[in-house]
Amino acid sequence: MLLYNKALDANHSLLRMTSLLISWKTETVESEALRIFDFLIANPAHIEKLSVPRDKFIERKEFKKYRNRYQNFDPKGLFNAMKEMHFIVIERFVEIGVLQLDSDTSKYRVALANIPEGLKTLAESKVNSISSQAINFIISNLTPISIAGSDGLKKITNLMDYKYDVN
Template sequence: MLIYHPAYDANHCLYRLLAILQATTEASITWDQLRVLDYYYLFPSQLKNIKPWPSNIKDFKIKLKSIPDQFEDINNPARVLYDLQVFQKTAALELIAKGIISKAEFESGMLKLNSDLLPGGYVELIGNDCFLKSDAFEVITRALPKVEFNGDSGLKKRSGLMEYIYDIK
């Protein structure tokens, strides 16, 4: 039996990364941050597992109640994020090759979207996507980029998705 999941669909990954980058244009996003945001895009109910919830985005915590629980049972979220890296990297490299993501910015660890090169069909598609208007997507793209990412109180530690003890302070 074949079971489809968007996590392992390269084209869906392109769409997700573009949607996240387009929604976070005012924030500077690192590669690792984008990977974590993409994970939460795929598994929005996992937002409820961020502990402790960051105080600087406490106003967004109420929005977690509207996020339905997921069907998947994720025993090892860090492993799932690790497995996603292949698809995420491939999608990012394709976007760099097309000039949609700045190669120079990517090489310096940051991601910058060149919105002028986005196809019109994509812009129309994104305008009709219900998830991009949801509370979950708002938390992912408006709240999480405001949270410190590295260190003892960063999103890496709070989410449990990435190693944080070797972060430079």
Template sequence: MLVYHPAFDIYHGVFRALLLLENVPNKSMPFDALRIVDLYFLFPYLLADFEFPRGAGRRGRRLAGPKSRFNTLPSPKTFVSQMQGLHMLIAAALAGRGLIQGEALKRGNVERTDAVVSEELLGQSTSEDIELAAYLGSNLATIPLLGKDGLKARSRLMEFRYDPA
């Protein structure tokens, strides 16, 4: 039985990364933040378990929607870890096309360049995709990654106890 899921499609991953980066205020985020935010884009129901900063949770929980028995993860933390290689391929593909800065990627940041992205490509997104990407880019991707109140700690998807800060 062959099953398709966009999480494992590198081309869909490039699309997701571009859509998320277009919705981050400075069009830049740490690589690990992109990995976390991408998981919430793929599986928005996980937002229901996110520890939101004060005032940001109402809309996030509304966007979470109901959990589907056809689209659930047994262990989101394990899934994020397993997806690291695919996320590295996505970032390398974006850097290779000049859509993100290669030097910034070597430092662990994903920074959008001024290269133009086809309107036709981003126009493939649905209104739900745009609303979710806008929320994730402006609310979750802007949370600092490290520390006890950082994105890694709030999501509980990556180890944070030994982070500096």
């Protein structure tokens, strides 16, 4: 039996990341943050499992409804399986000019004007398979958090090692 997992679909990832970048309207982005956010958009049920104090991000409990008993996976394993696909999508964004590596930092500058019109239309559509609830939660709550550190995205998502990061 074949099973489809949109988390491992490069085209769907391109759509998810485009949707995120359009909604976020940020000028710069780190590839690690983009990868973590893409994972959370593809797997909104994982938002409920964020390792944060009980009173922080109370609305994360709303993501229980995204649980699916047929999608039992190790989150870190799936995130690592998505790594190559993420790099391919980021490389594609660089090729079309949506992301431009900033030579002074390890961040990418975002040029929303370079998103192809067809992709932009599909990403902005209300009838696509992307959780706008997850995107809104990420933009409101997670984008201000740094990647590294004891309270960083790597730690609270438990998707990447963080113990040896330098702040």
